[in-house]
Amino acid sequence: MTTEASSRALIRLMAWLSPAFPVGGFAYSGGLESAVQDGQASDPEALRLWFKTLLARGTWRNDGLLLAEAWRSIDDPTRLADAATLAEALAGSAERHLEIMTVGEAFAAAAAAWPHPALDSLGSRPPYSVALGVAAAAQSIPLEDCLAAFYHALLSQAISAAIRLGVIGQRQGVALLARFEEAIVTTARDTAGSSLEDLGSAAIGADIASLRHETQQTRLFRS
Template sequence: MATETSSRALIRLMAWLSPAFPVGGFAYSGGLESAVHDGAANDPAALRQWFETLLTRGAWRNDGVLLAEGWRSVDDPERLAAVAALAEALAGSAERHLEVLTIGEAFAAAAAAWPHPALDSLGSRPPYSVAVGVVASAQAIPLESCLAAFYHALLSQGVSAAIRFGVIGQRQGVALLAELEETILIAARQTACSTLDDLGSAAIGADIASLRHETQHTRLFRS
């Protein structure tokens, strides 16, 4: 039976990582628009491989590692400043840099509705993953649960972008969420035990797509 504490944690995660939370994540595709344009992710099978790679070997996995470090740094301002600086430095393109800082700034501002002294340590423009980790830790949200919800939110945004590109329909999008459920759970469990030594990416194609998007002539998204 769920306790009031666990139910409250679930509600807060649902609020913070809901599409309705005012962070502007809908404006970014993380390079997916470029990949679709170039024919690298223009069918359900290719999209699944794209998202699975991001979750297990790409930028989303790194974001999870940084979130976990932020979660653990909630009471250590110096350690928190270091991981925030690292998260910003790891943004591999101008658009990726804009995305992680702009969404992080909006998330921290909106999360102020749940006051906590730790928010003051985030600064005015924290990286998104670090901000989520700090806010979750400050509100006693379990790390693994936070990571699972965070990964699901990233995937949901990616699926939403793919639907808007016309690559898949809504039913196919829901099917992708279902197919990658186990991947999310495994990634969350592994990342909860990670350290900064586990940072690394093998998703070169996604990184190049993010860079190529900067000069794409016609586009719907900011990244």
């Protein structure tokens, strides 16, 4: 049964992960721009496999695990600080580090409209996934719901980048969102029941693409 509190929590989550929320995520492609240029994600099916790998075995999954750790650590400042340090240390390239820290900084500043001491304890420039996890826990947003919305937002942002790169059109982008519904729900459920012991990545191609983008001369995105 929907309650006023759950409705408020949903509205807050929608606001934080809306494209209109001032975090500047639209400026980043997570290495996708380099992958498109190199022909690794230059058609709809290759793009689908690219996103599937990020969600199942790549940075998206790891970010979700770090978000979950932050959500659980809201009342433990030391554990929370350790999660933030780990998230920053796991950034595999300079641009990846720039993205998670810059977006995290912007998120923390905007989320100050919903104040909570735990957000203040993170400082002004926390990693994005950690900041979102703390904000969600502070507003009593269920972890699994937050993870599902987070993964959906990452996918939506990546699809938007692919559209701007000319790989797919808007209808194909919507179709991709629809195809990933079950995978997002499953991954969110699995992540909510996991721990930092489950961190790991097998998305080497995506990591290399992120590194290669650092020296790409013509670009639309910052990563």
